[in-house]
Every structure is written in C-alpha cells, then in structure tokens.
Amino acid sequence: MIYNIPGSRISGGEVICEYLPPIPIQGTGCHRFVFCLIKQSGELDFRSDLVIRKPSDITSRSFSLAELLSKHSADLTPAGLCFFQASWDKSVTQTFLETLGITEPAYKEKEFGTPTKARKILVKNWLESKYRNM
Numbered sequence: 400m401i402y403n404i405p406g407s408r409i410s411g412g413e414v415i416c417e418y419l420p421p422i423p424i425q426g427t428g429c430h431r432f433v434f435c436l437i438k439q440s441g442e443l444d445f446r447s448d449l450v451i452r453k454p455s456d457i458t459s460r461s462f463s464l465a466e467l468l469s470k471h472s473a474d475l476t477p478a479g480l481c482f483f484q485a486s487w488d489k490s491v492t493q494t495f496l497e498t499l500g501i502t503e504p505a506y507k508e509k510e511f512g513t514p515t516k517a518r519k520i521l522v523k524n525w526l527e528s529k530y531r532n533m
Contacts, residue, residue, distance in 0.1 A: 400449070403442050415449050416460055420494050425487040426506030435464060436479035443474055457499070 404412035423430035448470065449462055468475055495503035512520075 402439065402445055415445060419457075419460065419498065420490070421485045422491050422494050422499075422503075423485050423487050424504055424506065425491065427487070429484050429486045431482060431484050434481045435477065436481075437468070438476045438478040440474045440476075443471065 400415040401409060401412040402415065421430065421432055445467075448467060468477070492503045495501055
C-alpha cells in the first residue's frame with residue numbers, strides 16, 4: 400500500500416506495506432484479487448490506522464477498506480478498481496519460502512461428485528451397514 404503519492408510519481412509516495420505477489424494456496428481453487436485506487440484530497444497520515452508489524456506477517460497486512468474510507472470520508476474518494484483471478488502454480492511455493500520464510504500449507508481439493516457417483520456411494524454404505532451385523 401502506497402499513499403501520499405505526489406502527482407503521478409508513485410516512487411515518491413509513502414509505503415505502508417510492500418507488494419506481496421498473489422499466493423493462492425494449493426487446493427483452495429481460484430482466488431480473486433483487487434487493486435483499488437483511492438484519490439486523496441491532501442496529505443494524510445495512515446500510520447495510526449494501519450500498523451504492519453512484520454511485512455511477512457500476512458495477518459497484519461489485512462485491514463478493512465470500508466472502515467478506512469468511512470473514517471477518512473472527507474479526504475478519500477475511490478477513483479479506480481482493477482481485479483484479476485489466480486490459482487496455484489509453482490511460484491506460490493517459492494514466494495512462501497523466499498518472501499514469507501514459511502512452508503506453504505496445502506489442502507486437498509474436493510473430488511467433484513456427480514449424482515450417479517453420490518447414489519453409488521449411498522447404496523454401498525447402506526449395503527455395508529445392513530449386512531455388517533449379520
């Protein structure tokens with residue numbers, strides 16, 4: 400997050416939090432990412448509102464944009480929005496290790512079940528429970 404950008408010189412702005420590449424965890428499907436451009440009416444100080452303990456701490460990088468906009472409603476106006484979707488690839492593992500210094504968690508994707516598969520499983524379970532106690 401960068402704020403107090405003079406004119407169009409992004410490099411002249413104040414950085415609260417460095418950019419972190421997308422890290423959609425394996426097995427969690429497609430993730431949506433949003434970039435929001437907010438116009439400032441003048442120079443502001445967000446350091447009391449947004450405290451980032453460690454750049455590698457994902458939890459402290461999160462904040463409520465709605466709360467920030469309502470608190471500074473006279474000084475901030477949404478000006479642009481861009482979004483994209485991403486899913487896991489090998490670069491996520493590398494980002495976790497090199498940038499965050501932790502191993503990547505992984506989740507097993509749920510198997511897609513058709514109605515026919517579901518019915519077969521139900522019948523199999525019913526038959527197993529029916530004849531198990533004989």
